[in-house]
Amino acid sequence: MASGAQLIGQDILETLEMHTCLEPVRIIQSGYPNIEGTTILEKRQFVTKHLDHLRTRLICEPRGSRAMYGVIPVKPDLPNADMAVLFMHNEGYSTMCGHAVIALGRYAIDYGIVPAVAPETKVNIQCPCGLVTVFVEYSEGKSGRARFISVPSYIFSQDSQIELPGYGVIHYDIAYGGAFYAVALVTQFGLDLKTSGYEALRSAAASLTELLRKTIKLQHTDSDLAFLYGTILIDENDNTEEICNNFVVFGDAQVDRSPCGSGTTARIAIQFYKHNLKLGQQRMFTGPSGGKFIAQAVKEESIGAGKNGIIVEVSGHGYYSGMCRFSHESDDPFCDGKLMD
Numbered sequence: 001m002a003s004g005a006q007l008i009g010q011d012i013l014e015t016l017e018m019h020t021c022l023e024p025v026r027i028i029q030s031g032y033p034n035i036e037g038t039t040i041l042e043k044r045q046f047v048t049k050h051l052d053h054l055r056t057r058l059i060c061e062p063r064g065s066r067a068m069y070g071v072i073p074v075k076p077d078l079p080n081a082d083m084a085v086l087f088m089h090n091e092g093y094s095t096m097c098g099h100a101v102i103a104l105g106r107y108a109i110d111y112g113i114v115p116a117v118a119p120e121t122k123v124n125i126q127c128p129c130g131l132v133t134v135f136v137e138y139s140e141g142k143s144g145r146a147r148f149i150s151v152p153s154y155i156f157s158q159d160s161q162i163e164l165p166g167y168g169v170i171h172y173d174i175a176y177g178g179a180f181y182a183v184a185l186v187t188q189f190g191l192d193l194k195t196s197g198y199e200a201l202r203s204a205a206a207s208l209t210e211l212l213r214k215t216i217k218l219q220h221t222d223s224d225l226a227f228l229y230g231t232i233l234i235d236e237n238d239n240t241e242e243i244c245n246n247f248v249v250f251g252d253a254q255v256d257r258s259p260c261g262s263g264t265t266a267r268i269a270i271q272f273y274k275h276n277l278k279l280g281q282q283r284m285f286t287g288p289s290g291g292k293f294i295a296q297a298v299k300e301e302s303i304g305a306g307k308n309g310i311i312v313e314v315s316g317h318g319y320y321s322g323m324c325r326f327s328h329e330s331d332d333p334f335c336d337g338k339l340m341d
């Protein structure tokens with residue numbers, strides 16, 4: 001096909017495509033209508049209520065897939081934020097996303113949102129969960145690896161158990177890392193992270209998430225954040241120097257290809273508060289793609305009500321993979337996309 005071919009259809013949406021450890025980061029560049037709201041959580045409510053057809057159009061098939069993940073840049077409402085973002089996935093809008101902020105750190109430099117500073121550029125990104133600071137390596141005109149400092153992570157509940165039909169009694173913790181995750185040992189499901197198939201792992205984790213969403217009540221000072229985002233299946237290496245494996249299933253049975261940045265911060269909180277990790281001690285995490293993050297507990301901080309949380313740093317590398325221009329035709333019965341397998 002000749003380059004410069006004309007795009008047929010209407011309402012062009014332009015995106016920049018990145019990924020971190022294979023987990024997609026589809027960043028809206030143009031075509032989104034004005035997003036109303038003063039605070040970032042009001043903006044998140046606005047897109048949920050009024051613009052969700054654009055999320056499904058961009059995230060679901062045929063433009064995306066069950067595994068697609070997107071970012072909508074919005075105007076920040078915190079004075080020290082360089083940029084603000086909403087995150088979207090196959091079911092709705094996330095409150096935190098580590099793999100995306102790792103990619104967005106580079107994007108902020110390369111697309112002129114912040115001036116590049118060598119050897120490391122600081123970018124403050126306002127996320128629905130709060131302000132996340134990203135430090136991006138920069139040398140010889142090129143941005144690279146990034147480390148982010150997240151909002152405080154903490155254990156919400158620990159050593160709980162529930163009867164999960166088809167699997168038996170499952171013991172789990174719930175931890176917060178900008179979003180709430182259930183964390184459970186994979187062996188309880190009769191599975192193994194290295195040898196069990198992807199589908200078996202996905203459906204085990206999704207079943208636990210679904211049951212817990214129906215049965216437990218989470219609390220957060222912002223009620224918009226008080227929901228269970230997903231489940232992290234882990235193996236028994238919290239107290240060793242081995243690589244920690246994360247199999248993270250979030251949204252509607254969406255499998256994170258990366259080790260999951262926010263899940264990693266939640267997991268570090270569990271390791272730290274269960275005395276399996278000290279301040280400053282680094283751990284390597286890997287996910288289904290084999291891509292790796294390095295994380296460490298940086299310091300404790302009060303989260304109110306006499307409780308402490310842990311500030312976690314996670315590092316990884318995001319990469320550019322292209323740009324897209326999407327359209328739709330008004331007589332297309334699938335113009336707003338559909339979630340398939």
Ligand SMILES: O=C(O)[C@H]1NCC[C@@H]1O
Binds near residue numbers: 250
């Ligand atoms: O890295 C993360 O935090 C995200 N990846 C997909 C699910 C989470 O939002």
